Amino acid sequence: MRLNERYLFSMAAIYALTTAILAAFNEDRLDLYLSVYIIEYFILTLLHSPLKPKTSRMLDATGYALFAIFVIIVAIQVWEILFGGAFL
Numbered sequence: 001m002r003l004n005e006r007y008l009f010s011m012a013a014i015y016a017l018t019t020a021i022l023a024a025f026n027e028d029r030l031d032l033y034l035s036v037y038i039i040e041y042f043i044l045t046l047l048h049s050p051l052k053p054k055t056s057r058m059l060d061a062t063g064y065a066l067f068a069i070f071v072i073i074v075a076i077q078v079w080e081i082l083f084g085g086a087f088l
Contacts, residue, residue, distance in 0.1 A: 004055065007048040014040050031073045038070045 001009070018036055027033075045059055080086065 003048060003051060007044065007051070010048070011041070011044050014044060031077070035070060035073055038066045041066055 015037060018040060019033075022033060022036070042063065045063065050056065051059065
């Protein structure tokens with residue numbers, strides 16, 4: 001199995017397992033799902049590097065966008081903890 005195929009298979013398997021586990025615990029917060037998926041994305045990307053340069057550039061762009069989303073989620077959670085109310 002090539003590295004790209006192993007990367008995609010690993011990501012699909014981990015995301016499915018995460019979804020099953022969170023659903024088993026009756027978790028319904030979207031921010032939790034997104035945060036866990038983003039962390040798993042970065043871990044799997046690190047474990048399967050180095051990739052081809054074109055693939056690596058694409059994953060870097062995706063990583064930047066996912067990191068920005070993660071920072072926004074964390075900022076909203078911190079806002080709610082510090083100020084005791086919903087952000088929006």
